[in-house]
Each structure stands twice: as C-alpha cells, then as structure tokens.
Amino acid sequence: MDQSDRSRGRPRDPAIDDAALQACRDLLVEVGWDKLSMVAIADRANVGRPALYRRWPSKTHLVFEAVFSWQDDPTPVDDAPTSTEWIRRSFAYTQNLFARPEVRAALPGLMASLRDHPDRQSALWKEFGLPGLSTLESLLRAEGSATPAIDAQATMVMVIGACLVTSLLGGSSPVLDRLPDLLHPNKNP
Amino acid sequence: MDQSDRSRGRPRDPAIDDAALQACRDLLVEVGWDKLSMVAIADRANVGRPALYRRWPSKTHLVFEAVFSWQDDPTPVDDAPTSTEWIRRSFAYTQNLFARPEVRAALPGLMASLRDHPDRQSALWKEFGLPGLSTLESLLRAEGSATPAIDAQATMVMVIGACLVTSLLGGSSPVLDRLPDLLHPNKNP
C-alpha cells in the first residue's frame, strides 16, 4: 500500500532537492541564519515555495539537511595512540568542521534545536560523539584514570565548547594552537 | 556644551528602561528568542514602540542588555590567589550565569545575530571577559607561564565553551564537577 501510494503520480524531481540545499548553503553564508528566508531560498533555487514545504516542514529542517549531510570521512580519531594525541586530533577535526562558513552560520540554530528537542540531542550524540568518546574512554582507562567515562565526557565537552566559542566569537591563531596543551584529563588534581 | 546638550528637552524616563528589560527577560523565558518581538515587549512593558527603538537599535541590542547587564555582585574572580582557584571560581560563576532561564533562552539566537552585530561581539568581550582575563594573566605570569596572555585567553575560551555546551546540551553533575580539574594552563606540554 505504502509503495503503491508512493509510486503513484509524478515522482519528485531530485534536482530540486539539490538546488534547494545548495541555495540554502549559499544564502546561509551570505546573509546568516536570522535573515535566511524560505522565499529567498526558493527564488535562488528557481523553485516554487510549495516544493520546499513539500520536502521540509520548516526552515530549520532544511538548514540541517543542507549543512549536516556531509559525506566526509568519519571521525579520524579512533586509532589515536594516547589521550593527548586524541585531544590534538579532536581539536583539529572540530576546529576544521566549525570553521566552514555554512556550519558557522548554522551552529546557533542547531544549538537552539538541540536544546528544545532532547531526542535529536541524543541522536546526534550517538551518531557523532559516541565512537570517539569510547575510544578516549579506553585510552584514559589504560592510562590510569579512576573515572574514565566521566573524564572522557568532560574532555569532549571542553573540546566542542572551545571550538564553538572560537568559531562564533573569533579567536586568534596562537590561542587556537594552544588549546590542546591545556587539557590534561588524566592528571590528578 | 555636552552637559547643556544632554539636559535639553524632556529627559528619558528611566522606568521605561527597567520595564522594557524586565519584559524582555520575562518574554524570553515564556516564548523564546524566535517568537520574541519588539511589539510584544512594548505591549508587556506598557510602553510605546518608538520608546524602544529610541533606546536600542535592534532586538539584539535590547536582549543583549536585558540578559548581560545583571546587577549581581561583580565578577568574583578578581582576587583569586592561584590560577587553579581562578578556574574553579570562573566555572562556578559562568555555570550559574548560563543556567539562568532567560540566558538559556537567549543564547542561541543571540549568538546567531552576533554575526551581524560586530559591535555587540566586542562589547561582550569587553564587558564580560576582560576584567577576569587580566587577573588570570597576572596569576599565570607569576606562576611561570612563558605566554601568559595567550594561555589566559585559551583558558577562558575553554571555560566559556564548556559552560555553553553543558548549558545548552545538558551535562550530568559529575561531569560538571570534573571540568575544572582538566584545565592546567601552566603545565608544560
């Protein structure tokens, strides 16, 4: 039934999806999250507004798909030999990700959405954070941490937070380079 | 000259400032940043819309002042005896600030619109970051840091970032308590 319902009638034009997502990314960089509007995306993509609403229920959904459906290589921190190296690589990866202009523009909206929708929070956490997190936890346990799970979470919070702040509020290069040196999760207080 | 220019005409009613800022804080908590509108603030504060625009050029400026010009005791980190203590107090203070409901409500939207208001961006650093920053820099210099200015900035970025992430994305109590222990700005790599 579902299949027959789906396949009946004219199928959706996949070119519209691509054009809309690209237009969304471009406009996000050009005018920012606040001034981004569905009508502007539709105009830029040479697409009718209903075609947009048929695919994404709101501006937020569209932006998320436009920004976070990248096909990059997966988090390259899984084989870090030490916690220090894990931290170094995590900073490099996260800084690089948050430096992309469309990501910078979309981040605040993402934060707001995560705050208001705990289900997405856990989903993103699972998809994006967990693999690297378990790696770090193992490293810390091997290095003698008494509470490796907590230490790993706290470390990741710090990495993400620092990259977030420097991405949104600016940060000089020397400061960015210095960040990894300050984190010592396995040093006793 | 300045004084005569200042005192000419009817002076602005300071009660309007208070009412508007309070209404802004209330509405932030009730309806959130997105649905917060100047007209709603004006209505709630029993104030004309032009009176609002006379004082703040945009919603961003108004919310900024409503959220970040609290009358609490001034940053209580100025007399910290060691960098470790400074970090502990900064975490406590910032976590407390970011836990206030109107701050939680305003943060993402505010961050998004900081992109278009560089003046607010610098104001944020000046008002909020600088005082404690110089204190920390002095402490680090006394404790033997080779680059105290950079280390201080990096430390503050980490503190703010971690509090931002835990405020918006949640964070368990043990993780929150562990955060200060991970930061060791004066330890050589």
Place this chain on the structure above:
Amino acid sequence: MDQSDRSRGRPRDPAIDDAALQACRDLLVEVGWDKLSMVAIADRANVGRPALYRRWPSKTHLVFEAVFSWQDDPTPVDDAPTSTEWIRRSFAYTQNLFARPEVRAALPGLMASLRDHPDRQSALWKEFGLPGLSTLESLLRAEGSATPAIDAQATMVMVIGACLVTSLLGGSSPVLDRLPDLLHPNKNP
C-alpha cells in the same frame, strides 16, 4: 502569451474587491476621509492588508474606485436630442451623484490628493467626462457653434463645478432648479 501570463498563479478572489470597496464606502460615510485608514478598511472587510495593497497602490486609488465605479446605468445623456436637454440631464445626473453620502465624504480629500496623483486626475476625465463630452460636442456643432469642442468643455466644467459647490456648501432647491436655465453654450455673446 498574454493569456498564459494572465492565468498563471492563483487568481485573485473577486469577492475581496467587492468587500473592500463596500467597506471603504461604509467607512467613508461613518468616519470621513481623514480618519479613513487602510487598516480599518482591511479589518472591516475581513481581508489582509497586503491584499489591499496588491490591488490599489494607495488610499486615493482605493477610494477613487470605491466612489466612482458605481454600477448604475451608464451616463444617460448620450442620446440627448438637444444641448439644452443634455445640460438638463447632466445636472440631474451629477447632482444625484454628488448627493450620495460617500461621495460627499470623499470629495474634498480626493480632490486634495489628486494633486499628487496625476494618473487619477486623467482617469477621472476619461472615465467620467469624455463620453458625455463628445455627445455634447456633436450637438453643439449641429446647432451651429463655431467652437464646439471648447464650448462643450466649458459647459461641462460649469455643470460639474456648480454641482460640486452645491453639494459641499449647500444650495436651496430653487437655486438648484434654476441652474440649467443659465447655461447657453450656443448663444453668441
């Protein structure tokens, strides 16, 4: 081409035109030209404000159409047998038109804003004056006038002006009845 351009998109709802024009007429009588506002018309007609601006670029245009596009029988002077009869019928028709309460309410404001809307000024002549004017010109030429075009225009100016003055400033019945007798466009000086 023209047809396809015409029929693209959702067609305008003709009921909105009628409701707006009727609301405009009603409000004109109730509150007068000065206190007539687009928002009041929109509210009264249960219509969005943009729907009004989509149809009429200004209050002047809207009132103009509301007042001067009546659906009465067309100007009943086209088949007048003599210039004297034409004048008699024109007076009757124009007096009747200018006696309608919404016309009385709109006239002064409309006249004031005709200054800034030359398009409405010419539209007024075209819509209201021209048909009867050519009829009168033919009659005068047949009756031996040396300058029928000028005489016809002058006659019409006099008819309209007299009705305007009596409508706005009042005029006793005997005076009104006497007006047609004074005009003799084809009598040599």
Place this chain on the structure above:
Amino acid sequence: MDQSDRSRGRPRDPAIDDAALQACRDLLVEVGWDKLSMVAIADRANVGRPALYRRWPSKTHLVFEAVFSWQDDPTPVDDAPTSTEWIRRSFAYTQNLFARPEVRAALPGLMASLRDHPDRQSALWKEFGLPGLSTLESLLRAEGSATPAIDAQATMVMVIGACLVTSLLGGSSPVLDRLPDLLHPNKNP
C-alpha cells in the same frame, strides 16, 4: 480679569506667528495638503511644536489663517454696470484668486471644513460672497429678471464652481476664456 490673565507672564513672540504662517504657506505649495504636517512646519519655521499648538488648535486652523488672511483689495465687482460685466469681472477675480498655488493647495481642506461646519459656511458666505451678490441681484432686477435673488445665487454658484474645477483639475486657456460667455442669467428659458 481677562486682561490681567492675558498680560501675566512672558508675552508671546509675534515673530513666531509670522514664521509659522509663512512656513505653512511654503510647505503647502511644496508638498500639498495631505503631506503637510505640523512637525514639518515647526522645523521649517525653527519653532517648537508646542508653540504651534499653543496658537492653533489644529493643522486646519493654522492653514486657514495662513492662506485666508490676505489683505488684497476688496472684491472689485461692486460697480459693474451690467450683469454681463459683473460675471466677467467675477470670473477674472475668482480665477486669479484660485490660481494662487497656496490657495489651490488649501481649497480642498477648506471645502471639507465648510461642509462639516455650517457656521463657518455662513460666515464666509457673508464676508466674501454677499456684497457682490447683492450687487448682481440689483443688476438682474433692473434688467428684468423675475427672480433676481435666485438667479444671482445660481450665477455665483456657477462662477465659483467653474473656477474651482479648473483650478483643481486643470483647464486650458481657451476654455477659461469662454466660461463667461456661457452664463446668461437674465435670458428666459
């Protein structure tokens, strides 16, 4: 009492009256009745807004005094030898008066005010129309009119109306010159 009340305190600056009236006349010509605003008059006259409201209760009152407190010679039709000559002179005088740009701009407002305030209607009629009217009535009686009073009123209505229409809606020179020839108040139908 009245006098003592009047003379108490600082006397009003008469220069303000002149400046305001002049500014009003200028602006009337430049922007028209609709877009004429009290604040614009105050700015142009280098005068505070309250000083305006202290003198005139509304824009209408100010405009009327600005436009209709002329010191021209009185109506020069009192000694016309015939009704034809009276009509000729009346047209010349009225056309000249209504051609002044500030009068053109103020006329619609005047009409509206006269319509809504019958007391002013009779006052203006008495001051402005009556002298010439009685002259015309005498001439018509002498020339054999059966109803000289009615004929005189009807004639004046026609003169004023025709000048009003040509002033507001435009009128070519030949038409203007032709107007007096069409009026024959003492010709029997």
Place this chain on the structure above:
DNA sequence: TACTAACCGAGACGGTACGTCTCGTCTTCCC
C-alpha cells in the same frame, strides 16, 4: 491510448512583525 495521481511554477490568501512616521500632550530646563 487514456486515465489519474502527484508533481511543478506562480502567485494570492490571512496573519503578523517590522521599523518609521506623525499626532497631540507632557516634562524639563532656560530666559
């Protein structure tokens, strides 16, 4: 080949916030 359901663009719809403007009043200091 014809039917039909879902797509497409264009654009109108009611609603609502925007930021500006003018209104007429009020309040302050100066003369």
Place this chain on the structure above:
DNA sequence: GGGAAGACGAGACGTACCGTCTCGGTTAGTA
C-alpha cells in the same frame, strides 16, 4: 509663565515573510 527641545503613548504607514491554498499545466506510471 513663555519658549525650545525632545520624550511620551497611540496608532497608521507600506513592506516582508510566514505557511497554506488554489490555479493551469506537466510528467510519470497504470489500465
């Protein structure tokens, strides 16, 4: 107490975007 400067509440202005809808016209797969 008059005068200027200017803030005040009220409210209309015309524009923009929201998300929905209604068109005429396509574009498939099914009958």
